[in-house]
């Protein structure tokens with residue numbers, strides 16, 4: 491399996507519009523963070539988790555030429571806003587795009603992208619096929635996904651485990667039961683928003699503590715805000731097995 495971090499930034503992205511802090515002015519490419527998303531290439535299957543507002547740019551940058559399915563973690567706009575751009579894959583592949591998500595998430599997509607679901611098949615609109623999921627393992631084109639239900643303040647959202655890889659982007663609490671699903675992963679991608687505590691995301695210290703408990707071989711932090719600091723400086727303070735993610739990072743496992 492090859493994992494590519496398509497975006498590692500929080501909802502506003504980094505740099506933040508109008509901000510002149512040292513992170514937003516940094517010339518280090520690792521300080522430029524599009525909204526979170528990840529691409530999984532599992533044998534011949536190409537799957538993306540979340541289609542945020544930067545979906546088009548991310549797919550172009552990584553030269554992703556086919557897409558078999560989109561899986562959603564939750565309905566927040568930074569994870570869904572780019573859905574319209576799956577049209578390119580509809581044209582190329584001549585098939586509906588399977589979308590996987592909880593019923594609540596799919597219902598929100600129906601509201602926000604009403605034209606896709608209106609029943610009026612206007613030529614050129616995205617063609618989708620909805621697959622509601624629950625907190626039970628499910629298959630996407632033969633690839634097994636195990637949902638990990640995490641708390642994003644009061645909203646239960648999903649992270650996913652696929653083989654030895656676990657991906658959790660919007661959480662500030664994970665129950666012992668759900669942690670069990672992550673345990674044994676060789677690679678974990680986990681959210682760490684900034685140094686200070688936050689209402690719906692892990693802080694840097696909270697993420698580090700959780701990863702030390704879960705003990706993967708390697709871990710990468712994601713959903714990072716400009717308030718985290720410079721990539722180069724923050725990384726120096728981390729245990730060796732934990733790195734900050736950055737856009738375009740590829741992980742083979």
Ligand SMILES: [Zn+2]
Nearest residue numbers: 509511514716
């Ligand atoms: Zn800034």
Ligand SMILES: [Zn+2]
Nearest residue numbers: 564566642660
């Ligand atoms: Zn969110």
Ligand SMILES: [Zn+2]
Nearest residue numbers: 501566568660
């Ligand atoms: Zn988010």
